[in-house]
Amino acid sequence: MIPNKQAGAALEERPGADVEAWRKDFPVLGRTINGKPLVYLDNGASAQKPRAVIERIERYYSTEHANIHRGVHHLSQEATAAYEAARETVARYFNAAEARECVFTRGATEAINLVASSWGGANLTAGDEMLLTVMEHHANIVPWQMLESRLGIKLVVAPISDAGELLVDEWEKLIGPRTKLAAFCHASNSLGTLNPARELIAKAHAHGIPVLLDGAQSAAHLKIDVRELDCDWFVCSGHKIFGPTGIGVLYGKADLLGAMPPYQGGGDMIDRVSFAGTTYRGLPERFEAGTPNIAGAVGLAAALDYLDGIGHDAIAAQEQDLLAYATEQLSQIEGLTIYGRAPNKVALVSFMIEGIHPNDIGTMLDADGIAVRTGHHCTMPLWERFGLTGTVRASFAFYNTRAEVDALVASLKKIRRLFLG
Amino acid sequence: MPLTPELYQEILLDHSKRPRAQGLLSAPTHRAEAKNPEAGDEVRLTLAAGVDGKIAVVGWEAAGSAVLRASCSLMSERIAGLTVSEAQALAGRFREFLTGAEPAANEVDFWEDLAALGGIRHLPPRVKCAMLPWRALLAVGPV
Numbered sequence: 001m002i003p004n005k006q007a008g009a010a011l012e013e014r015p016g017a018d019v020e021a022w023r024k025d026f027p028v029l030g031r032t033i034n035g036k037p038l039v040y041l042d043n044g045a046s047a048q049k050p051r052a053v054i055e056r057i058e059r060y061y062s063t064e065h066a067n068i069h070r071g072v073h074h075l076s077q078e079a080t081a082a083y084e085a086a087r088e089t090v091a092r093y094f095n096a097a098e099a100r101e102c103v104f105t106r107g108a109t110e111a112i113n114l115v116a117s118s119w120g121g122a123n124l125t126a127g128d129e130m131l132l133t134v135m136e137h138h139a140n141i142v143p144w145q146m147l148e149s150r151l152g153i154k155l156v157v158a159p160i161s162d163a164g165e166l167l168v169d170e171w172e173k174l175i176g177p178r179t180k181l182a183a184f185c186h187a188s189n190s191l192g193t194l195n196p197a198r199e200l201i202a203k204a205h206a207h208g209i210p211v212l213l214d215g216a217q218s219a220a221h222l223k224i225d226v227r228e229l230d231c232d233w234f235v236c237s238g239h240k241i242f243g244p245t246g247i248g249v250l251y252g253k254a255d256l257l258g259a260m261p262p263y264q265g266g267g268d269m270i271d272r273v274s275f276a277g278t279t280y281r282g283l284p285e286r287f288e289a290g291t292p293n294i295a296g297a298v299g300l301a302a303a304l305d306y307l308d309g310i311g312h313d314a315i316a317a318q319e320q321d322l323l324a325y326a327t328e329q330l331s332q333i334e335g336l337t338i339y340g341r342a343p344n345k346v347a348l349v350s351f352m353i354e355g356i357h358p359n360d361i362g363t364m365l366d367a368d369g370i371a372v373r374t375g376h377h378c379t380m381p382l383w384e385r386f387g388l389t390g391t392v393r394a395s396f397a398f399y400n401t402r403a404e405v406d407a408l409v410a411s412l413k414k415i416r417r418l419f420l421g
Numbered sequence: 422m423p424l425t426p427e428l429y430q431e432i433l434l435d436h437s438k439r440p441r442a443q444g445l446l447s448a449p450t451h452r453a454e455a456k457n458p459e460a461g462d463e464v465r466l467t468l469a470a471g472v473d474g475k476i477a478v479v480g481w482e483a484a485g486s487a488v489l490r491a492s493c494s495l496m497s498e499r500i501a502g503l504t505v506s507e508a509q510a511l512a513g514r515f516r517e518f519l520t521g522a523e524p525a526a527n528e529v530d531f532w533e534d535l536a537a538l539g540g541i542r543h544l545p546p547r548v549k550c551a552m553l554p555w556r557a558l559l560a561v562g563p564v
Contacts, residue, residue, distance in 0.1 A: 357487060357489075359547065366544075389460070389461025418434060419437075
């Protein structure tokens with residue numbers, strides 16, 4: 001668990017941080033925007049790519065590419081080996097028991113849709129309930145709503161506190177005799193709240209309910225151990241963990257995943273096709289119809305190796321320092337309210353400045369080269385709960401610096417003077 | 422008139438802080454509303470046209486950003502004295518100004534202070550904010 005450093009009084013700069021060396025690994029961080037050095041604080045939307053990932057993809061396309069799983073020629077075997085080696089890397093990184101428990105998808109969104117459509121379609125019937133929370137990303141709401149209209153299941157939504165913490169007791173009380181599934185975010189993309197996933201999963205399991213854990217926002221910040229968490233499914237997107245876009249992972253326990261019907265039909269997922277009837281392959285190919293994003297998988301593996309190289313303790317230390325520092329500095333701006341005050345957070349700060357619309361703040365920060373996200377961050381029900389339509393969100397990665405927080409704060413003060421001064 | 426970022430900012434801030442024609446008319450001849458649910462933006466627009474068909478008074482209410490309020494305010498000034506169909510033709514031209522090819526210098530001059538909104542041409546989500554009152558104008562019907 002990440003220590004709560006936000007409350008710490010002394011915010012000494014961490015000695016020995018290797019941030020400057022890390023920054024050199026990310027070519028885009030050398031860019032200027034509107035004549036100012038890029039200050040990239042939109043990592044929650046998508047993280048930047050280290051040279052290790054960019055070069056790996058280039059090498060794959062330059063020397064290794066062919067279609068996988070079917071060629072009898074050398075290059076196809078090399079591409080297949082690279083793709084399956086990427087799966088092994090993913091499995092090792094997330095500590096899955098077996099590589100076949102890791103299915104490559106287009107991202108977390110497709111992974112959730114896969115589970116909703118395949119497992120939900122086979123196991124849920126009218127009147128069944130599934131438990132969500134109000135802090136879910138639309139990607140963990142809409143696929144289930146589609147099941148709601150398709151099958152007549154009922155979505156039950158657990159509340160949060162004003163500080164943005166899931167009310168765990170309320171959540172557990174909502175588990176009833178018809179509850180068949182729970183799904184929640186590991187970390188909230190809008191508030192930063194880190195949910196007590198292990199505890200929640202144990203409680204759900206005590207009621208005999210499987211859990212889908214949405215790791216889209218946590219995987220970039222924490223070392224994920226799916227066996228320690230004991231989640232039944234875990235989903236994440238490659239592009240948020242410094243890998244390419246268009247690739248993601250669905251982890252599922254082998255027995256659960258193995259019993260699920262196919263999601264999409266096509267090549268690669270079949271055993272034998274005949275108009276008299278088709279049989280499907282086992283895990284993981286059953287869920288990977290069509291030529292997959294081979295370069296994406298290979299690039300994602302490079303990203304995970306890169307993160308292992310930096311070290312997860314170093315990443316957590318740098319990010320928690322930035323979170324504490326940003327929280328402290330932003331709190332000093334008059335009229336600024338931070339949404340998401342949970343003691344355990346990933347490194348992002350969602351805020352509003354009284355009297356100034358978030359979109360205006362975002363546009364004016366952009367003029368200073370500062371990239372943030374503004375609006376609802378794909379969590380409209382959450383903001384409805386707070387009586388807002390959205391916020392400004394600064395989300396950090398380990399390559400961000402205190403100087404960048406200072407640039408953000410200085411620009412916000414200037415914007416406040418312009419609008420309200 | 423060269424449109425520097427500073428001038429753009431100044432016009433935008435002036436119209437968002439001291440908006441012209443804010444508040445709905447009690448006896449309008451035309452009315453419409455437009456929404457941008459993605460950003461939570463809303464505009465309600467009322468017009469009062471005289472017997473000559475020309476817009477005599479404009480009144481609006483908006484929930485949203487400074488760009489949206491400035492666009493409402495600037496539009497209200499610009500369309501006074503035009504017929505509704507002339508104003509709607511202007512709305513089409515303004516959409517082209519914000520979303521079409523890079524405008525020529527004389528087109529920028531034509532828009533006078535409204536050209537300040539050209540400062541967000543490169544940000545399509547903000548163009549949606551700026552276009553909202555004009556979308557309402559294109560949708561107005563008789564009361």
